[in-house]
Amino acid sequence: xxxxxxxxxxxxxxxxxxxxxxxxxxxxxxxxxxxxxxxxxxxxxxxxxxxxxxxxxxxxxxxxxxxxxxxxxxxxxxxxxxxxxxxxxxxxxxxxxxxxxxxxxxxxxxxxxxxxxxxxxxxxxxxxxxxxxxxxxxxxxxxxxxxxxxxx
Numbered sequence: 001x002x003x004x005x006x007x008x009x010x011x012x013x014x015x016x017x018x019x020x021x022x023x024x025x026x027x028x029x030x031x032x033x034x035x036x037x038x039x040x041x042x043x044x045x046x047x048x049x050x051x052x053x054x055x056x057x058x059x060x061x062x063x064x065x066x067x068x069x070x071x072x073x074x075x076x077x078x079x080x081x082x083x084x085x086x087x088x089x090x091x092x093x094x095x096x097x098x099x100x101x102x103x104x105x106x107x108x109x110x111x112x113x114x115x116x117x118x119x120x121x122x123x124x125x126x127x128x129x130x131x132x133x134x135x136x137x138x139x140x141x142x143x144x145x146x147x148x149x150x151x152x
Contacts, residue, residue, distance in 0.1 A: 028146040029067035055114035074098040095140030
């Protein structure tokens with residue numbers, strides 16, 4: 001049965017670069033944001049466990065829909081703003097900018113629909129902004145690793 005599932009999934013993915021990028025970007029986004037945002041919502045924002053679960057359940061379809069567009073956006077930002085100074089500094093700045101500018105509006109929507117109050121959304125966004133500034137590059141490294149595993 002597991003072998004059939006693997007074969008079926010492999011046939012869905014195929015070897016086209018579009019499908020591989022979509023699956024890699026989606027997997028990376030869903031795993032990463034579930035862990036990082038869940039920790040933020042519970043420990044920093046102060047949402048109850050049930051609110052965190054609702055937020056993560058609501059966020060997963062959004063992550064699935066936006067993961068590949070984010071990957072395209074990130075690739076575009078890297079193309080436009082890569083400079084030939086110190087590569088690690090450039091990657092840090094570009095990854096952080098890409099992550100913050102794309103994810104913050106989505107996070108506001110997710111918190112709103114999970115039942116968070118205005119002040120919880122404000123606190124969530126403020127802490128998420130601080131968190132996104134810290135984890136933007138980590139997500140970029142994670143995304144690059146997942147893409148590498150998919151041989152992209």
